[in-house]
Amino acid sequence: MRGIERIILESNTFKLVSREYQNESSVIKLNNGYKIGDKKIAVIAGPCAVENKKQLFECVEFVKNAGASVIRGGAFKPRTSPYSFQGLEKKGLELLALVREKTGLPVITEVMCPENVDLVASYADILQIGTRNMQNYPLLKKVGKVNKPVLLKRGMSATIEELLLSAEYIVSNGNSRVILCERGIRTFETMTRNTLDLSIIPIVKSLSHLPIVVDPSHATGKRELIEPMAKAAVAAGADGIMVEVHPNPDDALVDGKQSLGHADFYKLMHGLIPVVRAVGREI
Ligand code: PEP
Numbered sequence: 001m002r003g004i005e006r007i008i009l010e011s012n013t014f015k016l017v018s019r020e021y022q023n024e025s026s027v028i029k030l031n032n033g034y035k036i037g038d039k040k041i042a043v044i045a046g047p048c049a050v051e052n053k054k055q056l057f058e059c060v061e062f063v064k065n066a067g068a069s070v071i072r073g074g075a076f077k078p079r080t081s082p083y084s085f086q087g088l089e090k091k092g093l094e095l096l097a098l099v100r101e102k103t104g105l106p107v108i109t110e111v112m113c114p115e116n117v118d119l120v121a122s123y124a125d126i127l128q129i130g131t132r133n134m135q136n137y138p139l140l141k142k143v144g145k146v147n148k149p150v151l152l153k154r155g156m157s158a159t160i161e162e163l164l165l166s167a168e169y170i171v172s173n174g175n176s177r178v179i180l181c182e183r184g185i186r187t188f189e190t191m192t193r194n195t196l197d198l199s200i201i202p203i204v205k206s207l208s209h210l211p212i213v214v215d216p217s218h219a220t221g222k223r224e225l226i227e228p229m230a231k232a233a234v235a236a237g238a239d240g241i242m243v244e245v246h247p248n249p250d251d252a253l254v255d256g257k258q259s260l261g262h263a264d265f266y267k268l269m270h271g272l273i274p275v276v277r278a279v280g281r282e283i
């Protein structure tokens with residue numbers, strides 16, 4: 001047309017993570033061959049924070065025998081207060097590597113800044129980006145260049161589109177192994193720590209090929225709500241759950257109120273079986 005020199009197409013939405021780009025659901029293969037996003041529901045379990053060897057190993061032995069497929073444990077902890085326990089840092093990573101050696105199970109742990117990505121990636125099987133860092137773009141770009149899967153938690157005030165755009169940062173930087181995680185969002189409700197947005201599961205499933213897991217511990221802040229919300233997540237189509245477990249939840253240094261004791265974790269695993277079967281999946 002007269003007066004138009006050229007047209008520049010600019011997109012501000014996600015592409016590589018969309019179903020339009022790839023219709024088939026992604027199955028994320030860990031370096032040890034374990035898969036997330038296939039028929040089997042992933043159960044990621046372990047303490048909020050690695051506190052010491054005894055706590056971690058007691059917990060891991062229990063959750064492994066009860067059927068957990070991935071071990072979680074924070075070494076670098078993003079705490080609201082600077083006076084709270086900040087994690088064992090490198091020592092925590094070393095303990096997690098020992099856990100993998102001893103159990104053969106993959107381990108996931110959080111990385112909070114670009115400078116620590118190579119260090120954490122040298123110990124962990126999956127890198128966790130926490131809710132507070134979902135829009136830390138230098139961090140997203142850096143984990144996009146690493147050859148390890150990334151579990152990306154939804155920002156506590158982020159829309160679903162913003163979560164998918166953050167995933168797009170990782171994938172467009174070269175790392176296609178992204179697992180999304182709903183961990184509750186901030187609302188006016190005070191009875192729970194956050195509000196679990198279950199509707200994200202079918203929405204993400206229709207918009208994106210990436211797998212999505214649900215963290216009912218951080219979503220509710222209350223251990224008695226973990227089992228019903230985990231069941232609801234599986235019923236709604238989640239590819240897995242991430243649950244905090246501690247040998248003595250009432251003595252936990254971090255997030256004890258939303259951590260299951262061993263007996264309750266066992267009960268959860270059994271309680272999930274009929275729901276998992278009802279949706280045609282396995283555990
Ligand atoms: C965690 O998984 O321990 C954690 C800090 O989670 P979030 O980033 O969802 O608060």
Ligand code: MN
Binds near residue numbers: 255
């Ligand atoms: Mn926690």
